[in-house]
Amino acid sequence: MDRVSEAVTDSVAxxxxxxxxxxxxxxxxxxxxxxxxxxxxxxxxxxxxxxIHWSQPLLxxxxxxxxxxxxxxxxxxxxxxxxxxxxxxxxxxxxxxxxEGPGESGVTxxxxxxxxxxxxxxxxxxERTGQAYEGVNDxxxxxxxxxxxxxxxxxxSGLEVADVALRPTAAIDASHxxxxxxxxxxxxxxxxxxxxxxxxxxxxxATAASAKRAGASGSDNx
Amino acid sequence: xxxxxxxxxxxAARYRRTPDEVMRLSRLGLSHPxxxxxxxxxxxxxxxxxxxxxxxVFEFDxxxxxxxxxxxxxxxxxxxxxxxxxxxxPDARTDRVIATAWDATFCLFDxxxxxxxxxxxDANVPLQEAxxxxxxxxxxxxxNRSVRLFEHVVGALSQGRQPDADALAATGYLMRTxxxxxxxxxxxxxxxxxxxxxxxxxxxxxEMLSVWMIRAFxxxxxxxxxRHRGGDKAVRLDPxxxxxxxxxxxTGLGMAPFLVRHPSxxxxxxxxxxxxxxRVRSLRQAGQAEVAAFRAALSAAQDNAxxxxxxxxxxxxxxxxxxxxxxxxxxxxxNHWQPQADHPWNALWLWGNAHLPFEAQEALLALLLEPxxxxxxxLAACLHADEAKAFAIDGAMTVAxxxxxxxxxxxxxxxxxxxxxxxxxxxxxxxxxxxxxRLGERFDEPGGDQELPLDIARRASxxxxxxxGRKADEPIAKLLLKAPTHRPMVRRVQTTKSFPFSEIRDNxxxxxxxxxxxxxxxxxxxxxxxxxxxxxxxxxxxxFQNCPYPDTLSGDMGS
Numbered sequence: 001m002d003r004v005s006e007a008v009t010d011s012v013a014x015x016x017x018x019x020x021x022x023x024x025x026x027x028x029x030x031x032x033x034x035x036x037x038x039x040x041x042x043x044x045x046x047x048x049x050x051x052i053h054w055s056q057p058l059l060x061x062x063x064x065x066x067x068x069x070x071x072x073x074x075x076x077x078x079x080x081x082x083x084x085x086x087x088x089x090x091x092x093x094x095x096x097x098x099x100e101g102p103g104e105s106g107v108t109x110x111x112x113x114x115x116x117x118x119x120x121x122x123x124x125x126x127e128r129t130g131q132a133y134e135g136v137n138d139x140x141x142x143x144x145x146x147x148x149x150x151x152x153x154x155x156x157s158g159l160e161v162a163d164v165a166l167r168p169t170a171a172i173d174a175s176h177x178x179x180x181x182x183x184x185x186x187x188x189x190x191x192x193x194x195x196x197x198x199x200x201x202x203x204x205x206a207t208a209a210s211a212k213r214a215g216a217s218g219s220d221n222x
Numbered sequence: 223x224x225x226x227x228x229x230x231x232x233x234a235a236r237y238r239r240t241p242d243e244v245m246r247l248s249r250l251g252l253s254h255p256x257x258x259x260x261x262x263x264x265x266x267x268x269x270x271x272x273x274x275x276x277x278x279v280f281e282f283d284x285x286x287x288x289x290x291x292x293x294x295x296x297x298x299x300x301x302x303x304x305x306x307x308x309x310x311x312p313d314a315r316t317d318r319v320i321a322t323a324w325d326a327t328f329c330l331f332d333x334x335x336x337x338x339x340x341x342x343x344d345a346n347v348p349l350q351e352a353x354x355x356x357x358x359x360x361x362x363x364x365x366n367r368s369v370r371l372f373e374h375v376v377g378a379l380s381q382g383r384q385p386d387a388d389a390l391a392a393t394g395y396l397m398r399t400x401x402x403x404x405x406x407x408x409x410x411x412x413x414x415x416x417x418x419x420x421x422x423x424x425x426x427x428x429e430m431l432s433v434w435m436i437r438a439f440x441x442x443x444x445x446x447x448x449r450h451r452g453g454d455k456a457v458r459l460d461p462x463x464x465x466x467x468x469x470x471x472x473t474g475l476g477m478a479p480f481l482v483r484h485p486s487x488x489x490x491x492x493x494x495x496x497x498x499x500x501r502v503r504s505l506r507q508a509g510q511a512e513v514a515a516f517r518a519a520l521s522a523a524q525d526n527a528x529x530x531x532x533x534x535x536x537x538x539x540x541x542x543x544x545x546x547x548x549x550x551x552x553x554x555x556x557n558h559w560q561p562q563a564d565h566p567w568n569a570l571w572l573w574g575n576a577h578l579p580f581e582a583q584e585a586l587l588a589l590l591l592e593p594x595x596x597x598x599x600x601l602a603a604c605l606h607a608d609e610a611k612a613f614a615i616d617g618a619m620t621v622a623x624x625x626x627x628x629x630x631x632x633x634x635x636x637x638x639x640x641x642x643x644x645x646x647x648x649x650x651x652x653x654x655x656x657x658x659x660r661l662g663e664r665f666d667e668p669g670g671d672q673e674l675p676l677d678i679a680r681r682a683s684x685x686x687x688x689x690x691g692r693k694a695d696e697p698i699a700k701l702l703l704k705a706p707t708h709r710p711m712v713r714r715v716q717t718t719k720s721f722p723f724s725e726i727r728d729n730x731x732x733x734x735x736x737x738x739x740x741x742x743x744x745x746x747x748x749x750x751x752x753x754x755x756x757x758x759x760x761x762x763x764x765x766f767q768n769c770p771y772p773d774t775l776s777g778d779m780g781s
Contacts, residue, residue, distance in 0.1 A: 012354075013354075013409060015406035015409055015411065015412050016415075017407070018406055018407075034675040034707065034710055036706050039709070070703065091703055094698075098618055124614045128614075183415075200654065202672050203653060204662070204669030204672050205653075205654045206654065210667070
């Protein structure tokens, strides 16, 4: 169970739009292509809204290894090493109803870095296929996703890498807790500062010319 | 638009304008406020639901330093404007986003603030971007005085006389807001978290409510300062002069990318307006009351155009087009238009399209909606959008389908040379100092490597090139796996399938781009009047001029 519960001091409470914007800008600052940055912003806000830790896994994802190239294939994806959860997530959603996707029989993804970032995209896949899925790591279920609910069974946010297989399932295990939308919990100032530093890399310093064009010349004392 | 299948006016469909006609900046940049503009939607709801307004806190000294609380009580909830007045030296007064001090700062509180809330807000709201608000707050804003008018009004009232009417008309406001932040900014509640409330479901209702109560505050403040200065001699502002005042607003590039980043929302705004026009055009007959109301609206529009002033060359030309166009329209309505003929409103619209400049055509659109609240006001319920629904990409869509959508909705962008200066002269970026969108000159300035993905035309063209040679039945997911750089554009192209008015059909990085056209489009939907560009990138406008105040809302507006 990964609900944020500990008391956080020295922290900042971000709104969901701020979470989304920070994650998008940080991903761009870390060098991800715009296409994945939009999905990164969406995924971070999606996790935050459900009380799932998003900031540390995001920081790991943006500063750690990028992951191997993803080669989707029916039943079992191929790669030359652990794959990035963001890339795997959007690929999973894009291929949801195609033979390479989870479809009606499931798919094995292999080793996935920061697998919590798979979760939002698996919900897209579940909505497209109308199928509920169970995520399995080393034979143990850790995730249940359907178009109507979500249950996370262990500290998936702390999981830096996991063997991930997705299997169709019929019902949510009663021991799992459905996560409903809630206000995002605060994140530590340190994590915020590191993500913000990444985000600043996609900005451009103002010049005198740009300030003048934006209206800096002249008095506003009308 | 999701409301379409439920439309009680199915015959209106054949009177709709096409996206190719509407979504060009040459028309969007000439948009006029209508009765479906967001501030009009707010005022109608508050009037119809008989909202109750109070001012439980109002404590200011002779300099205007202090605080106030204004409460707006609706059927289910109360919203409170918390206002702080400051003593700002003239050399610190700037409208730009880099400012760090203002004459007044505000937030819209969700409920009625208690002493602890006020203490927390007192410590944060005056700091604006440097402070933090919470999910109890729905907006954060600030305003500066119009120095000459503000002092003139306080001085006159303190001496027991009314201020000069011409001076009031020339400026039109006592204070102008320099930013009104909403949805989730600086810790405030997100729009999504309040969108289920009927009074907040239409776009920017919290922001509009803030500005409307700020307008009441500006008048209360000058009257209070006049009392401090003049004692028993002081008088209150004449109600007619008071009504003529709005709230000024300075707006820069920051709001332009909004229209690009929220395609399904833009679609619904435009679609609502276009459906409203189509409904009016589809009417077989014109009622006498509607004809009289149209004539009155035309006369009011001419009065507004006469006092609408600007020194910006382009806007001067446009104002000339508006004034001469409205005169031409007046003559036609008086001497040639036949309101008893079949489909008279459509006849008037078609005549306008043949004889009026674009500026006056778009004004005519607003005038045609004005007498027809009974058949168009319900469309306000369709202004919102569930943007999350449009986010997921359909990876199973075939290359052929994507190509068809590109051909149908992006023909204007394809086949152009985006390597030459003319079509890629500019780039959009985020400024390091205030994290605000800016527009750079690609061939003269650094920063192009940090370009924002607002180069829609170029991206559409690149996607079309990338699709060439791919199998028609191949799912688009395969291209996206190979080239994720196309994800934003594929998402937009797929959005146009359900939202045909979602895209501005012009190149937003061309050397000809006028960002003020994007600003005017958005501001017209807000309900802004007196659009006055100060450059091609920032403008001043007025909100709520000639609208009722909290104490005169009941029975007012004529709408």
